[in-house]
């Protein structure tokens with residue numbers, strides 16, 4: 001049987017107040033064209049909403065994009081909520097803009113990868129494939 | 139630990155309503171994993187309490203927005219709501235963008251609402267493979283109302299009638315002159331009609347056109363067959379008509395129970411599921427077994443000694459199926 005088990009599920013969320021989602025939509029399309037199921041949640045989500053949605057959707061990857069500069073508070077909160085819900089096997093990937101040293105610090109905390117704003121879509125697709133492959137089957 | 143939990147180990151946690159276990163079981167049902175089969179059988183035994191509501195209508199008619207409001211309304215009546223929101227897969231990549239959640243922010247974070255997005259993965263009919271197993275899981279997990287939002291309907295996409303107890307067809311005003319439900323040939327499948335976007339000036343005309351059409355149906359038949367589907371005008375952003383819609387859903391449920399039709403519908407759903415499951419098994423068996431045989435048949439076909447019809451019969455015989463004459 002051609003199995004659908006290996007379809008990667010990703011949820012993409014925009015947290016915070018910044019108002020446009022053009023970039024996120026481009027990423028969503030690239031991931032879809034890479035054969036993934038992409039749940040898109042829309043703008044202005046809170047960390048709690050995003051984590052609840054990620055748990056219900058049983059995603060492999062939670063991608064959070066933010067441009068508002070709140071990443072040093074939002075990512076730790078997301079990681080903590082995931083842990084609290086026993087869902088810390090969900091791979092967290094960040095996107096947006098931030099200085100290198102903060103990206104490094106977030107990775108130390110458990111964010112699997114930071115993809116800065118100008119990362120080409122095909123690199124995003126291959127990065128997510130690699131992270132899921134490294135984690136192994138669900 | 140959770141990650142590799144066997145499906146059988148998840149069953150009790152599903153019954154206890156644990157979100158992680160429900161979510162994982164839904165993934166296993168969606169993938170059709172062989173490993174999950176006996177767990178799903180056990181879950182099936184624990185179903186039967188949920189009222190299953192199908193919401194269908196053309197793309198962009200306002201289904202997701204309405205589903206969120208309806209769910210919130212059921213919550214004020216202290217009922218837990220499961221939502222299965224289906225969007226199409228790309229025929230090219232097999233991937234999908236599942237965007238129904240964009241409109242469901244209001245019920246996100248409420249532990250009494252479980253929302254799951256599913257992709258069609260090539261299934262026709264407006265549902266996804268595994269949708270009905272997903273309904274079982276949410277039912278067994280204690281969700282009292284399970285709402286299925288189908289992909290946009292066309293003529294061939296009415297599987298929802300054989301999946302839901304109550305089917306709501308959503309028509310939006312201003313998407314062309316005709317009532318979309320008529321155009322799509324789905325007028326007849328509605329137990330309830332919702333006219334969405336009631337804030338638009340054309341909404342009242344859509345309501346009266348729809349009522350006219352339904353009345354005409356009755357006039358042509360010369361009698362009321364069963365019951366006349368009510369038409370409810372809604373404006374989801376303003377929360378207008380939502381309580382009425384929920385009351386219409388509950389009234390339909392009571393009608394089904396008191397008329398004995400509920401058992402008929404349940405039986406129709408069982409029949410459809412059995413036939414669909416058999417189709418899937420046949421298809422998969424065929425895919426698994428044809429491999430080795432096809433090359434030899436192709437060689438014979440190349441010589442012109444046998445026809446494709448004959449080759450097809452031999453292929454089926456090889457898979458273990460006898461085609462009748």
Ligand SMILES: Nc1nc2c(ncn2[C@@H]2O[C@H](COP(=O)(O)OP(=O)(O)OP(=O)(O)O)[C@@H](O)[C@H]2O)c(=O)[nH]1
Pocket residue numbers: 195196197198199200201202203204238241289290334335336337338372373374375
């Ligand atoms: N004016 C008005 N717009 C509405 C109403 N309900 C929904 N919309 C808008 O209609 C558009 C489509 O709404 P959705 O709820 O996504 O429609 P849908 O039927 O779920 O769409 P698909 O899942 O893509 O088929 C959105 O832009 C909504 O904001 C309403 O009552 N009034």
Ligand SMILES: [Mg+2]
Pocket residue numbers: 201202203237238287
């Ligand atoms: Mg929708």
